[in-house]
Amino acid sequence: xxxxxxxxxxxxxxxxxxxxxxxxxxxxxxxxxxxxxxxxxxxxxxxxxxxxxxxxxxxxxxxxxxxxxxxxxxxxxxxxxxxxxxxxxxxxxxxxxxxxxxxxxxxxxxxxxxxxxxxxxxxxxxxxxxxxxxxxxxxxxxxxxxxxxxxxxxxxxxxxxxxxxxxxxxxxxxxxxxxxxxxxxxxxxxxxxxxxxxxxxxxxxxxxxxxxxxxx
Amino acid sequence: xxxxxxxxxxxxxxxxxxxxxxxxxxxxxxxxxxxxxxxxxxxxxxxxxxxxxxxxxxxxxxxxxxxxxxxxxxxxxxxxxxxxxxxxxxxxxxxxxxxxxxxxxxxxxxxxxxxxxxxxxxxxxxxxxxxxxxxxxxxxxxxxxxxxxxxxxxxxxxxxxxxxxxxxxxxxxxxxxxxxxxxxxxxxxxxxxxxxxxxxxxxxxxxxxxxxxxxxxxxxxxxxxxxxxxxxxxxxxxxxxxxxxxxxxxxxxxxxxxxxxxxxxxx
Numbered sequence: 001x002x003x004x005x006x007x008x009x010x011x012x013x014x015x016x017x018x019x020x021x022x023x024x025x026x027x028x029x030x031x032x033x034x035x036x037x038x039x040x041x042x043x044x045x046x047x048x049x050x051x052x053x054x055x056x057x058x059x060x061x062x063x064x065x066x067x068x069x070x071x072x073x074x075x076x077x078x079x080x081x082x083x084x085x086x087x088x089x090x091x092x093x094x095x096x097x098x099x100x101x102x103x104x105x106x107x108x109x110x111x112x113x114x115x116x117x118x119x120x121x122x123x124x125x126x127x128x129x130x131x132x133x134x135x136x137x138x139x140x141x142x143x144x145x146x147x148x149x150x151x152x153x154x155x156x157x158x159x160x161x162x163x164x165x166x167x168x169x170x171x172x173x174x175x176x177x178x179x180x181x182x183x184x185x186x187x188x189x190x191x192x193x194x195x196x197x198x199x200x201x202x203x204x205x206x207x208x209x210x211x212x213x214x215x216x
Numbered sequence: 217x218x219x220x221x222x223x224x225x226x227x228x229x230x231x232x233x234x235x236x237x238x239x240x241x242x243x244x245x246x247x248x249x250x251x252x253x254x255x256x257x258x259x260x261x262x263x264x265x266x267x268x269x270x271x272x273x274x275x276x277x278x279x280x281x282x283x284x285x286x287x288x289x290x291x292x293x294x295x296x297x298x299x300x301x302x303x304x305x306x307x308x309x310x311x312x313x314x315x316x317x318x319x320x321x322x323x324x325x326x327x328x329x330x331x332x333x334x335x336x337x338x339x340x341x342x343x344x345x346x347x348x349x350x351x352x353x354x355x356x357x358x359x360x361x362x363x364x365x366x367x368x369x370x371x372x373x374x375x376x377x378x379x380x381x382x383x384x385x386x387x388x389x390x391x392x393x394x395x396x397x398x399x400x401x402x403x404x405x406x407x408x409x410x411x412x413x414x415x416x417x418x419x420x421x422x423x424x425x426x427x428x429x430x431x432x433x434x435x436x437x438x439x440x441x442x443x444x445x446x447x448x449x450x451x452x453x454x455x456x457x458x459x460x461x462x463x464x465x466x467x468x469x470x471x472x473x474x475x476x477x478x479x480x481x482x483x
């Protein structure tokens with residue numbers, strides 16, 4: 001199980017009976033064997049309540065369930081793909097960046113205000129995440145899409161990482177993030193450096209950054 | 217990318233007519249064709265630079281009639297192709313797609329028409345039965361582009377139509393509809409109400425038999441760009457007078473109209 005990277009824009013997943021896979025709708029490129037793709041009305045795991053939660057939180061990216069026996073190739077829109085293997089910790093990522101993830105992972109929606117109150121909400125607005133983001137917990141692999149290549153920056157205690165909110169893709173581990181601002185009078189008169197807002201991540205874990213400031 | 221001549225830390229590689237590779241990739245996104253008095257078919261707008269004296273003639277030109285008769289059997293696409301001849305080196309590229317050359321030896325290969333950049337006249341081009349695809353038959357070299365590196369698959373395989381670049385030697389490309397999706401209780405409900413949406417994967421191209429299927433990593437095709445027009449930029453001579461191409465959306469400009477001024481005043 002897991003995802004195999006074929007090239008920077010394509011992954012191969014093996015589906016075996018009894019194992020489920022969730023992927024973004026329309027992201028299948030090709031498959032071998034007997035595999036079925038069922039649109040997931042709920043938009044992911046959990047019951048009706050999770051579905052309503054996702055709808056409210058605007059994290060309801062159309063997903064489909066992939067089941068059967070065979071291999072499937074995934075890719076979408078020519079975006080670069082990064083495979084992240086989780087072993088027990090939690091990955092925070094925007095739902096529309098999710099290309100595919102294994103059914104062994106637990107998906108839930110997180111209110112950003114719960115991580116740092118009002119500043120959390122401001123941070124969500126600035127980084128384009130909105131007020132909510134999606135978290136995946138457990139053991140399994142996740143394929144995340146990004147514009148341009150992805151680099152992983154480790155975060156260790158005492159060494160916080162500053163990230164451009166537009167280049168932020170995802171993070172995992174025990175990480176606190178806060179928005180640091182460097183606003184000055186120059187920004188007020190329109191002569192700012194363009195880097196007034198940064199995302200400061202501290203704790204232990206890793207953050208994934210894309211080599212572009214363009215959204216998906 | 218450092219496999220293409222640029223050592224890490226060194227500056228960009230500078231090429232001249234001698235150091236440019238002959239019929240090979242310059243980098244993953246550019247291909248260099250060497251012309252020594254021979255001819256190449258070329259899709260319009262895919263040539264980005266050339267050294268030497270190369271002549272580009274549209275197809276349907278009287279002198280090229282014989283060549284077209286022997287190796288170009290696709291009148292639908294005739295307006296998109298030119299013949300390059302002369303001597304020199306010519307660089308081909310397409311929308312920053314990955315570019316590669318392939319050799320056919322008494323073979324056949326079918327490719328999406330937008331992905332084929334150039335081919336030698338020893339190959340003959342025909343329209344495929346599948347709309348939007350072209351078939352090359354014979355012996356020779358052709359250059360094709362793909363969004364991301366091309367992935368080769370062995371049949372039996374089912375491929376999303378948008379991810380398909382082409383196929384070689386496959387006798388039976390056919391449509392495959394996922395019937396299971398429309399049956400059952402939920403499927404019946406979906407079919408009746410239209411609720412629940414589609415997975416987007418009900419329809420694939422299915423390949424069986426011996427052969428190779430070529431795929432690109434992306435499902436999204438970049439929009440086909442108008443070619444042949446001067447870019448609408450300041451400082452480009454002829455910009456704004458491109459004769460039908462490059463005009464913004466809306467009604468076609470008629471002779472005697474005021475053009476931009478008129479539009480600016482909302483007339």
